[in-house]
Amino acid sequence: MKLLLTSGGITNDSIRAALVDCLGKPIADCDALFVPTAxxxxxxxxxxTVWKSTAGRWEGxxxxxxxxxKSVGVLELTALPTIAADRWMPWVRGADVLLVDGGEAIYLSDWMRASGLAEILSSLRDTVWVGVSxxxxxxxxxxGREFRDWRPDGTDEALGVVDFSIFPHLDYPGWSSNTLEMARRWATGIPGPAYAIDDQTAICVRDGIVEVISEGHWELLNSPVGDPADR
Structure with a gap:
């Protein structure tokens, strides 16, 4: 699976170009499934807000x-345990890209496991995963505990498909808790590499290679090789 991990979606030409590169063909030739579950x-x-995301009606x-x-369908993970796997798995395997919306990451993680989607991720070798937040x-x-909004006293462990963590929406206007200072403080509770990224930044992961695509601001925190890279 190829991953394009964004904070705010496809917000600029650089991120869009990275998406097309991951897909290996024009967007107009690709079938997508949108996952609003989080x-x-x-x-x-x-x-x-679910409707706005599904319909692409968020202004700006x-x-x-x-x-x-080419086509867009909705894949609601909370419904999958109620239907046969041989019904929904062909939908997933037939999609070129999974568009996975933001919300609450641990809630999403739980439903990915409960639905069975998490189990088949490793078999989706040619599928592109586009995440938002x-x-x-x-x-x-x-x-990190700062982002636990569902079951706030529960775990902050997600799926661990990649080996780094993400602090999204860096310096988002009006969000006082999303400053670089707060991101650095958050990173002290993360036992591994972490990226703070703004909405003009994405992280692409292909064949184990991590690449940051940005027309904005990002910082690598808890770097295993020395000083953080600041862009």
């Missing part, structure tokens, strides 16, 4: 569903 675990999200935000796909954080080992 929103249900986030107290700030509502049925209206990076889109997922409105990029010009929690949809990116779910692939990391730990999200």
């Amino acid at each position: 929103q249900w675990g986030q107290p700030a999200c509502t049925p209206e 935000a990076g889109g997922l569903t409105d990029l010009g796909w 929690a949809g990116s954080m779910v692939m990391t080992p730990r999200i």
Whole structure:
């Protein structure tokens, strides 16, 4: 599986180019499945926000569903345990890309396991995973206690598909808890490498190689090789 882990979606030309490169063909030739599940675990999200994300109606935000796909379907993970796996697995295996929305990462992680989707990720070798915020954080080992909004006294362990953690929405306007100072403080509780990324930044992971794509600001925290890289 190829991963494009974003904070805010496809927000600029560089991230869009990285998406096309991961897909290996034009967006217009690709079938997508949109996963809104993480929103249900986030107290700030509502049925209206789920609709806006699904319909691509967020003004001024990076889109997922409105990029010009050949087709877009909705994959709601909370429904999958109620239907036969041989019904939904062909949908997943037939998709070129999974568009995984933000919300609450641990809620999403739990439903990925409960639905069976987590079990088949390693077999989706040609599929592209595009995450937004929690949809990116779910692939990391730990999200940090600061981001636990569902079961706040529970675990902050996610799926651990990658070996680094993500602090999203760096320096987001009006969000006083998303400053670089706060990100550095958050990283002291993360036992491994971590990236603080803004909404103009994405992390691409292919064949074990990690590449940061950015037209904005990011910082590598807890670097295993020396001083953090600041961009």
